[in-house]
Amino acid sequence: RAMSSVTIPPPECMLRPLEVPFRYLFGPGPSNVPPRILAAGGRAIIGHLHPEMYEIMNDIKKGIQYAFQTQNNMTIAMSGSGHAAMECAIFNTVEPGESVLVAVNGIWGERVAEIAERMGANVHIMVKAPGGIFSNEEIEKALAKHKPVLFFLTHGESSAGLAHPVDGIGDLCRKHNTLFLVDTVASLGASPIFMDQQNIDILYTGSQKALNAPPGTAPISFNERACQKMFNRKTKPVSYLFDMAHLSNYWGNDGQPARLFGPVSGFQCLSRQYPSWRHHREVAGYLWKGLEDMGIKLFIQNKDLRLPSVTTIVIPEGYNWREMLQYMMKHHNMEMTGGLGPSTGMVMRVGLMGYNCQKTNADMVLAALADALKNCKKSKA
Numbered sequence: 392r393a394m395s396s397v398t399i400p401p402p403e404c405m406l407r408p409l410e411v412p413f414r415y416l417f418g419p420g421p422s423n424v425p426p427r428i429l430a431a432g433g434r435a436i437i438g439h440l441h442p443e444m445y446e447i448m449n450d451i452k453k454g455i456q457y458a459f460q461t462q463n464n465m466t467i468a469m470s471g472s473g474h475a476a477m478e479c480a481i482f483n484t485v486e487p488g489e490s491v492l493v494a495v496n497g498i499w500g501e502r503v504a505e506i507a508e509r510m511g512a513n514v515h516i517m518v519k520a521p522g523g524i525f526s527n528e529e530i531e532k533a534l535a536k537h538k539p540v541l542f543f544l545t546h547g548e549s550s551a552g553l554a555h556p557v558d559g560i561g562d563l564c565r566k567h568n569t570l571f572l573v574d575t576v577a578s579l580g581a582s583p584i585f586m587d588q589q590n591i592d593i594l595y596t597g598s599q600k601a602l603n604a605p606p607g608t609a610p611i612s613f614n615e616r617a618c619q620k621m622f623n624r625k626t627k628p629v630s631y632l633f634d635m636a637h638l639s640n641y642w643g644n645d646g647q648p649a650r651l652f653g654p655v656s657g658f659q660c661l662s663r664q665y666p667s668w669r670h671h672r673e674v675a676g677y678l679w680k681g682l683e684d685m686g687i688k689l690f691i692q693n694k695d696l697r698l699p700s701v702t703t704i705v706i707p708e709g710y711n712w713r714e715m716l717q718y719m720m721k722h723h724n725m726e727m728t729g730g731l732g733p734s735t736g737m738v739m740r741v742g743l744m745g746y747n748c749q750k751t752n753a754d755m756v757l758a759a760l761a762d763a764l765k766n767c768k769k770s771k772a
């Protein structure tokens with residue numbers, strides 16, 4: 392008997408026009424996307440193997456090489472959010488049983504340690520409170536002790552609002568025959584990074600923060616040392632989709648015909664991103680001064696260690712942070728967020744990234760915060 396009766400009716404919602412409100416996305420991402428980039432994603436869909444698509448991918452590759460300051464040929468954008476790049480980096484360069492060292496000073500190190508653990512790596516962690524800094528001496532000691540094949544550090548720790556120094560660590564990793572992996576999802580385009588000069592072996596980011604593209608694509612780059620390791624492994628990576636043997640083929644890095652699919656609209660948007668360090672630094676400085684003038688304390692005290700894209704503020708004494716955030720969403724149509732992972736309950740987070748990085752927006756943030764401080768009741772606790 393043919394299975395011919397439709398028992399699940401078509402949902403009526405699909406016939407209604409889609410309504411999406413405008414909101415000020417002044418949290419740690421996604422950020423508002425400028426019309427020029429939104430328009431790039433609204434263009435016609437073309438085939439993922441059409442010549443125009445390869446041109447778009449070449450544009451993306453050049454854009455990433457500029458933003459990362461690298462000449463690496465193995466530079467691509469993944470299909471997926473920043474987590475896809477995290478998994479791609481670990482899955483391809485580490486084999487089960489190998490030693491991995493992870494610096495944990497917020498949620499992103501915790502997350503990478505879990506990813507590495509799940510694929511069977513022998514994970515060692517160095518732990519600090521959110522926003523803590525690892526000295527190069529501490530790192531070298533741990534490299535010597537654990538002899539990891541990979542060391543992970545978050546450059547822009549968005550849960551803490553920290554821009555961790557990177558200088559010198561790549562050299563230590565070389566000395567100890569370790570690959571240096573750096574997460575710049577929250578910092579790329581906002582805070583300077585020099586992949587080649589800083590001897591970073593693997594670097595990744597996300598599309599939806601300072602790069603100002605929609606969520607869903609994630610740039611990643613591997614240098615020659617990283618390629619040597621990942622293309623000479625004994626076991627296949629645990630993921631098919633994230634296998635760099637396939638991805639490098641799709642990106643035309645191995646000279647063979649392509650087999651994979653790519654997120655066409657997301658790539659169209661990503662091909663038109665544009666980072667700006669100076670602009671972020673200026674607007675962040677303006678925001679920080681405004682916050683301090685209001686009597687709000689910044690979580691990262693040393694200005695030079697603050698992440699320009701995501702500012703963390705100490706929750707004002709006696710206030711309920713959830714209530715303040717809800718108030719600003721309701722009355723100012725503005726998203727800011729609380730902490731994340733270990734920084735939950737410690738901070739509130741304000742992000743002014745890319746297109747949102749303007750002094751007029753900083754003024755709006757300050758006005759919304761002042762209004763929330765005036766109108767949210769102080770708790771008795």
Ligand code: PMP
Pocket residue numbers: 419420472473474475499545547548549550574575576577597
């Ligand atoms: N790393 C850092 C430093 C991040 O800030 C984020 C996102 N907040 C991620 C990784 C994960 O990226 P995604 O949310 O795009 O998966």
